[in-house]
Amino acid sequence: MSETTEPRTSTPAGGRELRADCARCVGICCVAPAFAASADFALDKPAGRPCPNLRPDSRCGIHRDLRQRGFPGCTVFDCFGAGQHLTQGTFGGRDWRDDPRTARRMFDTFAVLRPLHELLWYLTEAVAHTPPGPLRDDLARALDDTGRLTDGTPDDLLALDVDAHRDRVNVLLSRAGEQARAGRAGADRRGAMLIGVDLRRADLSGANLRGACLIGADLRGVDLGAADVTGADLRGADLRGADLGGCLFLHQSQLDAARGDHRTVLPAALRRPAHWSLTVTPARSRAPRRR
DSSP, rough: OOOOSOOOOOOOOTTOOOOOOGGOOEEEEEGGGEEEEEEEOSOOOOTTOOTBBOOOSSSTGGGGGGTTTHHHHTTOOOOTTTHHHHHHHITTTGGGGGGGHHHHHHHHHHHHHHHHHHHHHHHHHHHSOOOSSHHHHHHHHHHHHHHHEEEHHHHHHHSSHHHHHHHHHHHHHHHHHHHHHHTTTTOOOOOOOOOOOOOOOOOTTBBOTTTOTTTOBTTTBBTTTTTTTTBBBOOOOOOOOOTTTTSSSSOOHHHHHHBTTTTOOOOOOOOOOOOGSSOOOOOOOOOOOOO
């Protein structure tokens, strides 16, 4: 959904592309998933129906104005390279428009291939963060095994229990996060519901924030060094002045969903989202308590 004009790929062992290249896809993410009218999407779209903004050339007709037109959810979606893999590899360049039966199989296969590519990204990061030893060997094997799964036929992929595979891999990823945080381990906020919470005074350095819901949270000026943010929901989170330079498993789409400014410290491999340069309304000050 977040259309790229040129390839932006992150490539682990085996040369697998883990960043979307829309020029080599047929708009799968604009057709296969369903989305509901909300703050993220301006309209309802059932699964398998093309978004009305999808052009015949498989590009988005309002790509430059997605946020302004009510589609910020599209700007933060990343298929991790699954779209072009599915189009060019798994289905050999076929287009879902050519045959309804092919379309259904492509959409169902994408639902398996996309989480596998996401796991490839996390495993690649984990291998890079883990020193030589048994855990790194286990992570490397899981990376190779997951890569082989992505190269399967449509029948192979549709027969795969992707949730079971993800559960096995997540055990290793969790261990990798714990090892990377060793000596600096902080608060355990795994899966915590922190929607709109003011966390400016919280000590989140080295925290475990895996799967935490931080929608709209105030993280201005917070040090998130060595914090594990795997799968943390940062939609609308205020990261102005925050230090994310040492964050573990921080993905570009998480930044794209948040708010920040020129003071926000980012890991070298990630880029400052363009919309961060837009005017950000200052957070409302709290009224003094009455005594």
